[in-house]
Amino acid sequence: MERFKNAQPVVQWCMNSLKNLGKYATPIGIILYSEIGSSIVTSVASTIKSVLGRLFMSRAFLTSKDEAFHWIMLWISENEYSSRANHFSVLTSKTYFDFSTHFFNMSPSEKDKNKIPVKFVPSPGTHIVKFEGKYLIVKYSKQSGGSNNSESDDQLIISTIGYQPYFLRAFITHCQETYVKSKHGKTLIYVPDIYCDNWEPRICRNKRDPSTVVLKSDLYEGIKTDAQEFLANQSWYHRHGIPFRRGYLLHGPPGTGKSSAVVALAGDLDMNICMVNLTAKSLSDEKLSGLLLSTPYNSIILLEDIDHAIEHTAKASANHKSIPEDVNDNDDLSDIMSSPISLAGLLNCIDGVIAQEGRLVFMTTNSPHKLPEALVRPGRVDVKHLVDYSDEEQCRKMFVNFYGEESQEQASRFVSALKKVSLAGPLGHVGTGSIVDKKITTAQLQGHFLIYKDKAEEAIRNADRLFV
């Protein structure tokens, strides 16, 4: 009984509280009702939407990391929808890269050279396009933030009515075919985006005709045959347990046609080129390996001036804290101190357990002696070629390429003029008469002929200017 007496105030307090609650019951009820009710309605609606979506819609998700993203964007840009869309982005040929621009003829007409051509492409948002009489909803979202994660990817969600995915697949296949057709006769050059997260197609240029790249006889053909043989023998490599990769090193003086040969080869083999600047500040070992593992299908990897990258890695690893002694005033110190990649990282990426299979890697350098043994060992570099100063035959071919087949006789006179100059050695001494000893590069020859465009005789008369 005593215990109940003690509990009396508590019971009284509870009774009072209930009474007071009665006063507020209606507003609290409304609030609770509306809050709970609306959340129930929202979740039921979204469940129904998602169930209906799954039952009656098919959907494809793509990010800009994937090549298919670009096929779709190109198709939409070229589709008549884009000309009618009231929600679009405007691109000019000077605009920051957008894949589609390179497939349009964006060069100004001869008549109106000051008028920059304009192209309208879909802007981020939702677009409705028609394909084979059916509608597709394309949701395009652009992520502008992130620097070092996949959040910087643009995203496409394509939906259409119908449970069966065939229509959507047919649409994507059609976009791919359109892309392949647009690319016909062109070489696509990919470079890493500014964060070095993904590849982006940067240049779409007409294929370079291999006959316009004048190398020593059979050099180009030798490289091409080797590459073709490699590409055709995947199963042989697998059978023998040899990694299916082939590395080439083209070395020689600047302006002798090393990069031009790779561009011509890519066109000849109907491949694309992925070019990495190994000294880019935003690159790192991880990013480089990520990039090399995700090179777009059917691409040649081109690492130009590899000796510069090696120099950078060496300086940076030796000088993480101190300033290198051989830095001169023109060097950008921050570049040297923060070399983006390490030598070990580079070697691993080119040929390590993480290296992608089935690829051609071309490296070019002016200073092969600066390359570490480990870089040029077989497996990383399987084929080495010196691309040297021009010989007689190259001078003749360059002349004929410039002035036409009918200029054969003039080409011989041009070569004689060059030999005559070669016979006069330095300071009145007799020279060897060998054109190669005069160290003329094909780039110099090109420059000379450009001065005397359409004036073959003047190019011959002034041949000695090549040696000034």
Ligand SMILES: Nc1ncnc2c1ncn2[C@@H]1O[C@H](COP(=O)(O)OP(=O)(O)OP(=O)(O)O)[C@@H](O)[C@H]1O
């Ligand atoms: N062998 C060649 N045949 C035709 N054109 C050439 C040749 N070599 C150089 N050229 C021309 O000279 C320019 C530079 O050529 P390219 O970039 O291929 O030389 P490179 O050897 O790669 O030079 P670098 O070592 O400086 O990178 C280009 O415009 C190219 O057309």
